[in-house]
Amino acid sequence: MALFNVSPVETTPFDGQKPGTSGLRKKVKVFKQPNYLENFVQSTFTALTPQKVRGATLVVSGDGRYFSKDAIQLKFTLDVLPFLLLPNKSVPTKKGGILNVSTSDALFCVNHENNFVIEHGYKIIIKMAAGNGVRRVWVGQNGLLSTPTVSAVIRERVGVDGSRATGAFILTASHNPGGPNEDFGIKYNMESGGPAPEGITDQIYENTKTIKEYLTADLPDVDITAIGATSFNGHDGQFDVEVFDSASDYVKLMKSIFDFESIQKLLTSPKFTFCYDALHGVAGAYAKRIFVEELGAQESSLLNCVPKEDFGGGHPDPNLTYAKELVSRMGLGKSNSEVEPPEFGAAADGDADRNMILGKRFFVTPSDSVSIIAANAVEAIPYFSAGLKGVARSMPTSSGLDVVAKNLNLKFFEVPTGWKFFGNLMDAGLCSICGEESFGTGSDHIREKDGIWAVLAWLSILAYKNKENLGGGELVTVEDIVRNHWATYGRHYYTRYDYENVDAGAAKELMAYLVKLQSSLSEVNEIVSGIRSDVSKVVHADEFEYKDPIDGSISKHQGIRYLFEDGSRLIFRLSGTGSEGATIRLYIEQYEKDPSKTGRDSQDALAPLVAVALGLSKMQQFTARSAPTVIT
């Protein structure tokens, strides 16, 4: 066993290393600065305290996105690969040298040798883990683990010697694009499997402002492409790196939650057709294993399921704008597509925690999706057969779940945006299912939202509703399920307008204007009735604030709400996940109880409220934008 030494390396602080809603996200070129990643990792170790870090088992993995622009020159790949496979040639390399190849060759390598680029990130973290006294690091093969899998691995995986992980570095910028000019990110998850709470992320940020040195070990590189363990000897003891299969722990967990046999009957029935789009994110590493090998779906039902560092040049966010190929395959926006669309379609984001659910020519809003899963879970999903402990949604998510909770007499919670707020409720046994308008749905099986779980939940509901119909009888479709749900609980018409990459100062001014405006409801109502006389009155406005019922912590400034007499809501929030400029989100919701009026086109039904929202906020005046970047 090779002996390694630990030494401190001098460094100076970087500005702006404050983790956002889900960790630190920046452009690749920012992360590429020498010591940038190192400073953040050391600040995290310091925030966790040496007592928690020394002797620990940590998971280090991610969605496989591109880390460094240097890869285009293939500079540091020479450190990790003995030779490069080019389309028609194999070029031996010399450690540390620079090889000049054409960009297309380089891109081929990037895509072909999936993931070698971000070995750079792994190498840094693995060496710093050893330097900080960590006992072992677990890495998914090729550095790939979906975010939900990392959570599952922390909670469920037991090493050969009985070891369990107490945390994880997840290398992802989630749904943000990847590639040399795009985003990279890192976040830390805790022992529970959930994202670090604000107390820790604030401490990390404080540490990044004063950091003077970091600790690293002179370990040789570890091959993360091959499953197996490598051990090293330090002056303070042994350090192991264990590379394991990315999918098996997750598949095992899914099998313990869902009835795979009934889903398989549905997926293999000639009546049912299916399509899954991983948008070239890490979900691709799971889709074939679960949907094809375990559940019998056709391989041709998988779209973009080869993980790529740049997500094939796309934006790996599963919504109607970015999941174009799936949206067109599902026949949305066309009245008469030539090929009959599948009955069910779904997509995931880069790190596979988000999901979008579609029926044939039909979009299921994420807010409806969580309500429908909650309303059907006990009957359709074995994990919930004993009943739900409670349900929860984020503030901007539609109030549809509130109605389900009321009808089914379930505990209900409204939390700020950000999955971490659900964690405490789940740990306290108060919440089984939760969801967000931002295409996140999940349950207390882990402490992250879970894109593939959501698809399996929908397939379970479809399998349950169709168990008598697969032999003969008409298929109950996704659209039938949603329309029946509206007929029972009413419909929450819902849309979200995103203004991406707006000038940060202008966005702040708009928000400050809205905060000020809300102090006078009479003024607000005067403006509202001046814009549309057919919109009801604003009866309450505030800045959402949340007191965690478990630890009593208070989160302020979580979005501005205008609540109307008829139950409609307008919400304005700044995104916490962008990496440049500011993104303003405007959430618009209107409740319709009358079953004869739940079938309208959503944008039509919401048009009056949209006009009010844009006028009230002076959106165009502040942002100089006449239209949003994305509408969902």
Ligand code: G6P
């Ligand atoms: C991430 C979090 C979600 C949150 C979303 C909000 O995906 O995990 O819990 O809803 O970001 O993003 P935003 O850009 O609106 O802050």
Ligand code: ZN
């Ligand atoms: Zn994500």
